Amino acid sequence: MARRIADLWDPQGERHDVPTFPWGLAPEGLATRDQLVAKGLRPRGKAVAQVMWFSSKSPEPRFARLYEIATASPPRPRSPGQLASLAAAMRARRTCPECGEIRTYCLPTSLGICTPCADGFTAAA
Numbered sequence: 001m002a003r004r005i006a007d008l009w010d011p012q013g014e015r016h017d018v019p020t021f022p023w024g025l026a027p028e029g030l031a032t033r034d035q036l037v038a039k040g041l042r043p044r045g046k047a048v049a050q051v052m053w054f055s056s057k058s059p060e061p062r063f064a065r066l067y068e069i070a071t072a073s074p075p076r077p078r079s080p081g082q083l084a085s086l087a088a089a090m091r092a093r094r095t096c097p098e099c100g101e102i103r104t105y106c107l108p109t110s111l112g113i114c115t116p117c118a119d120g121f122t123a124a125a
Helices: 033-038 080-094 115-119
Strands: 020-022 049-055 058-068
Touching (some): 033 058
Antiparallel strands (some): 049 058
16 A cells, blocks of 8 residues: 555545644644643644654654644642652652762663672672
């Protein structure tokens, strides 16, 4: 089957569940979730359309849901408990189990320890 941009053009939503547009041809006023987050917004409600494109990674077309920018709103502020929980989780990701130091970066999951410990450069205590 040939890959054609015309196969992705479905503004009435007849072939797909929702109105579908090729990459870069979506109407103004619609944005993907990532685009809304970049603007400091969160989508509210269901997706109203989608964009589709062909990728070399998959024989099937890929898609991204589109949300109305007008109905998007800022995210709710996090509670003090949520902030404390996130801080503890990040501290755990940065703490080396071998030397016990808290690093400025998240430990690589492939090593499970900080890079100085993996290289054998731990400081003598």
